[in-house]
Amino acid sequence: NAGVTQTPKFRVLKTGQSMTLLCAQDMNHEYMYWYRQDPGMGLRLIHYSVGEGTTAKGEVPDGYNVSRLKKQNFLLGLESAAPSQTSVYFCASRGTDTGELFFGEGSRLTVL
Amino acid sequence: GQNIDQPTEMTATEGAIVQINCTYQTSGFNGLFWYQQHAGEAPTFLSYNVLDGLEEKGRFSSFLSRSKGYSYLLLKELQMKDSASYLCAVMDSNYQLIWGAGTKLIIKP
Numbered sequence: 001n002a003g004v005t006q007t008p009k010f011r012v013l014k015t016g017q018s019m020t021l022l023c024a025q026d027m028n029h030e031y032m033y034w035y036r037q038d039p040g041m042g043l044r045l046i047h048y049s050v051g052e053g054t055t056a057k058g059e060v061p062d063g064y065n066v067s068r069l070k071k072q073n074f075l076l077g078l079e080s081a082a083p084s085q086t087s088v089y090f091c092a093s094r095g096t097d098t099g100e101l102f103f104g105e106g107s108r109l110t111v112l
Numbered sequence: 113g114q115n116i117d118q119p120t121e122m123t124a125t126e127g128a129i130v131q132i133n134c135t136y137q138t139s140g141f142n143g144l145f146w147y148q149q150h151a152g153e154a155p156t157f158l159s160y161n162v163l164d165g166l167e168e169k170g171r172f173s174s175f176l177s178r179s180k181g182y183s184y185l186l187l188k189e190l191q192m193k194d195s196a197s198y199l200c201a202v203m204d205s206n207y208q209l210i211w212g213a214g215t216k217l218i219i220k221p
Contacts, residue, residue, distance in 0.1 A: 042116065042199070042211035043155075058208075090154060099143050099203050103154035 002026050006091050006104035013081045013111045021076040021107050023091030031094045032074040033058075033101070034066060036087040043090065049074055081111045114138045116212035118200050123218045124190055132185045132198050132215045140205020146174050146185045147199040149214065155199055158185070187217075195219045 004025045013019055023032065030051050035043040045058030047066040055066045063085060065077045074093075078085060088108050092101040115137045124130040136144070143162040147155035161167055161176035161183060173186040185198055197214040204210055 040120075040213060042213045043201075043209075044211075045208065048208075099145065099160065099207070099209070100157045101145075101147075101155075101209070103156070105154050 004091055004093055004102050004104040006089075006107050008107060009105065010108050011110070013078075013109065015082060015111060017081050018077070018079050019081065019109075020078075021089055021091070021109075023074045023076070023093075023104055024072055025074075025091075025093040025102070026072065027093060027095070027102065028071070029093035029095050029102070030071075031096070032068065033092045034064070034074065034076045035090045035092065036060065037090060037106075038087050046076065046089075078109075081109075083111045085109065086111045114202075114204065114210045116200055116202060116210055118198075118212040118215045120213070121216045121218065123220060124187075126190055126192060126219055126221050128190050129186065129188050130190060130217065132187075132200075132217065134183045134185070134200035134212060136181050136183070136200070136202045136210070136212075138202045138204045138210055141178060142203040142205065142207055144174075144176055144183050145201045145203070145209065146183075147201065149197045149199055151196070158198075190219050192219050192221070 033048045034046040049068040052071040091104040118134045146158040149155040159174035166175045171188045176183045199214045200212040201209045
């Protein structure tokens with residue numbers, strides 16, 4: 001029972017490089033989210049999806065893109081990484097009948 | 113704007129009781145959540161309150177007063193493993209979660 005799985009768990013990028021974070025959930029959840037967590041701040045929502053083929057902007061979407069081509073997967077892309085995007089990224093999912101979020105283990109990204 | 117306030121850090125003694133407060137101002141209310149997050153790990157669900165009152169779950173209890181925009185998480189019989197950050201989050205009228213910055217709880221022997 002994997003729950004929510006994120007890959008990769010660690011990554012170091014140079015400024016201007018691109019990368020994609022993959023989130024996969026096996027709970028048949030409709031809703032999926034990408035958050036970033038920085039010291040001293042709450043979880044901030046980057047983008048979210050309410051179902052396959054749909055995406056929406058959250059609180060801090062600039063510099064990121066997402067895709068939800070399959071219900072179980074939610075991809076977060078950085079087209080041109082910047083040092084300000086150094087953070088821990090969490091993916092989460094939930095079903096339609098509950099507000100409880102299930103989180104992945106997190107992906108620690110460093111942009112030099 | 114929307115705002116969740118909780119203390120940055122608290123210290124308590126093993127075996128004691130601690131209360132972590134959370135106040136909120138949000139556009140709409142569809143429930144309040146408490147999550148626990150150990151250092152370097154993902155948040156895990158602790159409790160959910162949508163009606164006023166106290167919800168008890170083992171050593172942990174959560175209280176809500178919607179009229180006051182206030183909640184607290186009560187931890188009893190503290191154990192060293194309770195050292196973690198505790199995150200308060202409110203689901204707003206758009207069913208989005210608004211998160212507080214978290215309270216780091218330090219347990220001393």
